[in-house]
Amino acid sequence: MSAEFMQYLLTGLTVGAIYALVALGFSIIFNASHVINFAQGEFVMIGGMATVSLTAAGLPYLLAIPLAVAAAALVGLALEKFAVEPARGASVITLIIITIGASIFLRGLALLVWDKNLHALKPFTGDAPIAFAGATILPQSLWVLGVTLAIVLALSWFFGRTLLGKAMLATSHNRLAAELAGINVRMVLFLSFGLSAALGAIAGILIAPITTTSYDVGVMLGLKGFAAAILGGLGSGVGAVVGGLALGIAESMSAGYLSSAYKDAIAFVIILVVLFFMPSGLFGKRGGERV
Amino acid sequence: MKFMQARTSFKRGLAAVAATFALFAGPAVAQEPIKIGSFLSVTGGAAFLGDPEQKTLELYIGKINAAGGVLGRKLQLVSYDSAGDAEKARTFAKRLIEQDKVDVIVGGSTTGETMAVIPLVEAAQIPFISLAGAVVITEPVKKWVFKTPQTDRMACEKIFVDMQSRKLSKIALISGPGGFDKSMRAECLKLNKKYGIDVVADETYGGGDTDMTAQLTKIKNTPGVQAVLNPGFGQGPAIVTKNYGQIGITVPLYQSHGVASKEFIKLAGAASEGVRLPAGALLIADTLPASDPQRSVLVSYKREYESQFKSDVSTFGGHAYDGLMLAVEAIKKAGGTDKAKVRNAIEATRGFIGIGGIFNMSPNDHMGLDLTAFRMLEIKGGDWTLVK
Numbered sequence: 215m216s217a218e219f220m221q222y223l224l225t226g227l228t229v230g231a232i233y234a235l236v237a238l239g240f241s242i243i244f245n246a247s248h249v250i251n252f253a254q255g256e257f258v259m260i261g262g263m264a265t266v267s268l269t270a271a272g273l274p275y276l277l278a279i280p281l282a283v284a285a286a287a288l289v290g291l292a293l294e295k296f297a298v299e300p301a302r303g304a305s306v307i308t309l310i311i312i313t314i315g316a317s318i319f320l321r322g323l324a325l326l327v328w329d330k331n332l333h334a335l336k337p338f339t340g341d342a343p344i345a346f347a348g349a350t351i352l353p354q355s356l357w358v359l360g361v362t363l364a365i366v367l368a369l370s371w372f373f374g375r376t377l378l379g380k381a382m383l384a385t386s387h388n389r390l391a392a393e394l395a396g397i398n399v400r401m402v403l404f405l406s407f408g409l410s411a412a413l414g415a416i417a418g419i420l421i422a423p424i425t426t427t428s429y430d431v432g433v434m435l436g437l438k439g440f441a442a443a444i445l446g447g448l449g450s451g452v453g454a455v456v457g458g459l460a461l462g463i464a465e466s467m468s469a470g471y472l473s474s475a476y477k478d479a480i481a482f483v484i485i486l487v488v489l490f491f492m493p494s495g496l497f498g499k500r501g502g503e504r505v
Numbered sequence: 506m507k508f509m510q511a512r513t514s515f516k517r518g519l520a521a522v523a524a525t526f527a528l529f530a531g532p533a534v535a536q537e538p539i540k541i542g543s544f545l546s547v548t549g550g551a552a553f554l555g556d557p558e559q560k561t562l563e564l565y566i567g568k569i570n571a572a573g574g575v576l577g578r579k580l581q582l583v584s585y586d587s588a589g590d591a592e593k594a595r596t597f598a599k600r601l602i603e604q605d606k607v608d609v610i611v612g613g614s615t616t617g618e619t620m621a622v623i624p625l626v627e628a629a630q631i632p633f634i635s636l637a638g639a640v641v642i643t644e645p646v647k648k649w650v651f652k653t654p655q656t657d658r659m660a661c662e663k664i665f666v667d668m669q670s671r672k673l674s675k676i677a678l679i680s681g682p683g684g685f686d687k688s689m690r691a692e693c694l695k696l697n698k699k700y701g702i703d704v705v706a707d708e709t710y711g712g713g714d715t716d717m718t719a720q721l722t723k724i725k726n727t728p729g730v731q732a733v734l735n736p737g738f739g740q741g742p743a744i745v746t747k748n749y750g751q752i753g754i755t756v757p758l759y760q761s762h763g764v765a766s767k768e769f770i771k772l773a774g775a776a777s778e779g780v781r782l783p784a785g786a787l788l789i790a791d792t793l794p795a796s797d798p799q800r801s802v803l804v805s806y807k808r809e810y811e812s813q814f815k816s817d818v819s820t821f822g823g824h825a826y827d828g829l830m831l832a833v834e835a836i837k838k839a840g841g842t843d844k845a846k847v848r849n850a851i852e853a854t855r856g857f858i859g860i861g862g863i864f865n866m867s868p869n870d871h872m873g874l875d876l877t878a879f880r881m882l883e884i885k886g887g888d889w890t891l892v893k
Contacts, residue, residue: 218722221752225718232715330552332740334772341775343751350752424747425715426740426772430550434713458512469719476718 217348222470228355231362232463235417236439237454241411245386246406249309253317255436260286261415262427266333290411324429335422447498538581542607544597546614549588554614557822564571594618601631608842611828634828643871651798651871653827657689663783663879665700677706677724681741689736738763743772750776773827823860
């Protein structure tokens with residue numbers, strides 16, 4: 215029984231860590247612009263697919279992964295520069311629709327640049343499952359958990375200790391005040407897209423050896439990451455991580471103990487219940503507009 | 506009077522024009538190409554079906570034309586990309602029938618697209634050879650509709666026969682949300698009693714799910730499971746197979762013909778060792794004994810396809826080959842493109858050796874394959890081997 219529980223927990227944590235990384239990407243862009251970037255899932259896909267083709271070209275992981283993350287970040291920056299910025303006067307809804315368009319465009323582009331097939335990446339360190347308290351875990355899952363932890367720590371340092379990070383945080387709290395204090399808000403928005411894209415790409419690379427990747431892998435991961443961000447409270451870093459892990463664990467527990475047919479439904483019911491009592495999510499900013 | 510004159514000269518002019526047309530049209534009629542219509546999921550989620558099908562049709566129509574065509578007439582392919590969308594398939598089928606006026610339709614990569622088109626072809630009375638899998642396409646028999654792929658029912662039967670021979674009687678199912686998964690799961694659940702097999706667990710996973718260890722742990726802890734069957738295609742079965750290895754389940758794993766491609770072995774990696782699945786003989790074409798009646802057809806298709814497109818041959822392209830060749834043979838036998846005669850000729854097909862198997866059509870069977878069309882394969886050393 216407890217071995218079973220352990221297995222569901224480990225599964226949930228691994229999947230949840232990926233949701234958390236995607237959710238963080240949503241939150242960073244949301245903070246900078248109040249835009250929900252629906253192309254976030256596509257960054258996940260670009261990370262995985264670019265690594266696949268770079269390693270197929272003979273590059274070692276140490277080179278291929280940074281290149282793939284950089285490529286995704288560039289796509290993110292280009293998306294901001296050429297799609298979001300020209301429409302900066304437009305309403306948030308318009309911007310969101312632009313990101314939906316961008317996601318369809320990026321998926322189509324991936325179809326042309328790469329192909330329609332599923333691809334597998336080699337695990338970073340071996341394929342042999344590790345036994346742990348009666349359950350098993352793949353070495354790659356440890357990578358997922360470890361790297362996610364490292365990224366969360368790095369991000370909290372970035373937002374807490376660096377000038378640029380503080381500027382981004384300030385923009386999220388009060389855009390006008392930040393601008394008055396001399397923060398280049400446009401630059402913050404620009405960089406937030408790059409940062410989100412890089413996070414998404416890392417998630418895509420970490421998960422590819424476990425789940426395989428393809429041009430349309432971003433759709434579902436993007437949706438789950440979005441749900442995680444909403445659950446945790448859009449815009450909250452802690453919320454994104456907690457939301458992601460909670461969603462992952464809820465899914466695997468309900469698949470294991472209740473019904474695998476309804477596991478997504480159960481996970482989303484939990485989200486709805488939470489949002490009913492806490493409309494801004496677990497860690498979201500409380501209170502409505504002040505008049 | 507003047508008016509009359511004008512009219513006669515007009516008439517004369519008209520006659521001249523008509524004569525000119527007739528002059529040009531005359532020889533053209535004899536040379537008019539035989540139009541093969543097609544709608545395939547060349548893009549979209551079912552592109553792995555439509556893409557090799559489209560390539561196969563183009564390749565072989567080109568080859569037939571280079572060899573002089575059929576009955577002295579060239580073949581012309583009129584093909585549309587229905588992108589896995591039943592609504593688009595309907596629109597394109599309408600266009601093929603009404604505007605392009607094709608002689609026969611070979612297409613329909615998925616069951617959904619095929620089923621959407623059947624009412625149209627039945628009403629227009631045009632022979633239609635579908636390339637999709639499900640049993641419902643040809644059961645009950647529809648007068649104008651045929652199909653070339655083996656059905657999921659046959660896949661279940663083939664698997665159950667193999668399980669019986671290994672004395673496995675308690676099995677677990679795990680399947681995904683796709684139409685293919687659902688249809689095959691339902692067929693297996695209808696047939697298991699006939700083969701004395703109990704389904705003791707029935708798990709599912711969602712589309713785009715990235716981990717199935719929870720479901721598999723549940724199966725592992727179900728007492729008495731002797732084998733696991735995973736009807737499905739795409740990403741799901743590859744992840745199931747990996748997770749299967751990860752949590753160390755030791756009972757045999759069966760996959761379906763939906764993953765019968767080298768890609769699956771590549772995706773699932775080492776965990777795919779020992780996995781069994783039913784598949785067409787194309788996968789093991791090179792290792793078939795020389796006495797196998799299908800061998801020469803399979804080897805030549807594989808060589809042609811792989812040298813032309815520099816990519817691995819797929820079973821799905823083979824369905825298009827069979828569809829096209831059945832149509833061509835029938836047109837030859839019918840001595841023309843009269844639709845009723847062509848239809849009768851397709852229905853009268855006997856002993857046609859194709860990629861999917863040996864076809865014996867009849868008024869009650871518009872697919873024409875039996876269980877010999879499937880071979881039971883096992884993955885050994887990263888390659889397919891035939892289970893003796």
